[in-house]
Amino acid sequence: MNDKVHLTILFDYYETLLSEKDKKIFKYYYFDNLSLQEISENEKISRNAIHKRIKKIEEELKSYEEKLNLYAKEKEIMSLIKDENLKEKISKIL
Numbered sequence: 001m002n003d004k005v006h007l008t009i010l011f012d013y014y015e016t017l018l019s020e021k022d023k024k025i026f027k028y029y030y031f032d033n034l035s036l037q038e039i040s041e042n043e044k045i046s047r048n049a050i051h052k053r054i055k056k057i058e059e060e061l062k063s064y065e066e067k068l069n070l071y072a073k074e075k076e077i078m079s080l081i082k083d084e085n086l087k088e089k090i091s092k093i094l
Helices: 003-017 019-033 038-045 049-066 072-078 082-094
Strands: none
Touching: 003 019, 003 049, 003 072, 019 038, 019 049, 038 049, 049 072, 072 082
């Protein structure tokens, strides 16, 4: 899995642990595909500050997964289940 996909999955799990500003910057970069310059103009801060912020957010998401392992645990649980209907029900709960 490429890093971008992995980070967006981790964002789905840990979004609530990020500040509102970090959520917005992450969404601009990963979901809206805005350039660092475009985000910089939107947020009225330097391009370099945006770059550093994105790297910090990425590290935070990876750190949360290292500590909490929510994504890894869900993948492991789902790999043990053979019944597709049961997988779907459990996925909705998780």
